[in-house]
């Protein structure tokens with residue numbers, strides 16, 4: 614297939630481009646480089662610089678490249694920023710999706726893969742893995758914008774003739790094994806890269822946000838998934854969608870929960886280095902426990918994560934030691 618990867622210069626999009634090319638697909642990347650980097654784009658992919666809100670530009674891309682399917686990664690993704698700029702988030706993450714869907718309709722492209730998030734579930738009050746049918750109740754504008762986009766995609770299915778696969782990612786981490794791409798050094802806030810930065814002396818210490826959660830060791834439990842496993846799910850997803858032409862929503866996680874303290878001890882074991890840690894107060898808006906049930910993706914896509922927590926920590930560490938590019942931002 615020839616796949617248009619929107620947001621393919623970003624963290625998850627660039628890894629998916631690598632997996633698509635490794636699986637024999639052709640790729641056109643469309644990205645406005647607001648947080649992406651051209652150095653993250655595989656050299657065999659065609660790159661077009663443009664914005665999803667620019668319908669004229671999108672029409673030209675569809676006209677020129679004969680696209681079979683669209684994977685849409687482009688979004689604004691920083692939760693605290695979304696609280697300060699809700700309208701900007703809805704403009705990019707909902708209106709932008711609407712423009713893209715209209716361009717697809719006009720170009721008669723009928724397969725759409727969408728990046729959603731566990732943030733659509735909000736603060737689930739449960740300690741069992743979350744299935745796709747769980748209640749969706751976002752607690753911030755970012756999560757609400759992704760849920761609104763999911764609904765818009767659903768409403769467009771019949772009138773626009775677009776079948777979709779929605780993937781709700783849990784906590785994404787790690788870097789490609791070849792060392793050419795990874796999470797950009799200037800966008801680090803998540804726990805695994807933050808812990809590695811503390812080990813490498815790129816920050817003084819890791820601050821653990823809260824030790825009084827309702828979990829065994831008092832720190833939050835999350836479900837970590839390697840970015841290459843996530844990328845592979847997208848390849849399986851687009852191939853399955855082309856075969857069945859049936860719209861579906863899948864959680865992408867490992868079904869395993871690890872606490873923040875587990876991350877620290879596993880990092881110390883894997884890297885044989887101490888992690889300088891300070892225990893601080895809670896950060897606003899963190900649920901105690903967020904773990905995916907990935908049974909549906911396993912049963913229907915044959916997708917099983919291959920990489921464990923140690924590989925996520927180690928591949929991110931190796932990348933962070935010698936990153937090939939930094940966040941540019943436009």
Ligand SMILES: NC(=O)c1ccc[n+]([C@@H]2O[C@H](COP(=O)([O-])OP(=O)(O)OC[C@H]3O[C@@H](n4cnc5c(N)ncnc54)[C@H](O)[C@@H]3O)[C@@H](O)[C@H]2O)c1
Pocket residue numbers: 619620621622623624625626643644645646647648649650663664665666685686687688689690705709728729730731759782783784785
């Ligand atoms: N990183 C995570 O932990 C995580 C978790 C759950 C869901 N997601 C979702 O995955 C997707 C990708 O996230 P990421 O971590 O790779 O983010 P990222 O910021 O690294 O990548 C986003 C890419 O989209 C581009 N972009 C943004 N707005 C654009 C626009 N209007 N037009 C064209 N290009 C635009 C950026 O330049 C960047 O290259 C997002 O949709 C995000 O909501 C990410």
Ligand SMILES: O=c1ccn([C@@H]2O[C@H](COP(=O)(O)OP(=O)(O)O[C@H]3O[C@H](CO)[C@@H](O)[C@H](O)[C@H]3O)[C@@H](O)[C@H]2O)c(=O)[nH]1
Pocket residue numbers: 690730731732733782783784785802803804805807819820821822823832833834835836873896899903
């Ligand atoms: O310096 C740090 C960074 C994080 N944490 C904790 O580590 C856990 C994980 O946090 P983080 O890595 O920031 O991820 P989440 O807040 O769980 O959110 C990510 O994972 C969600 C899905 O589970 C996605 O929806 C979000 O977009 C994505 O940012 C939380 O308990 C944090 O409080 C720390 O203690 N110290």
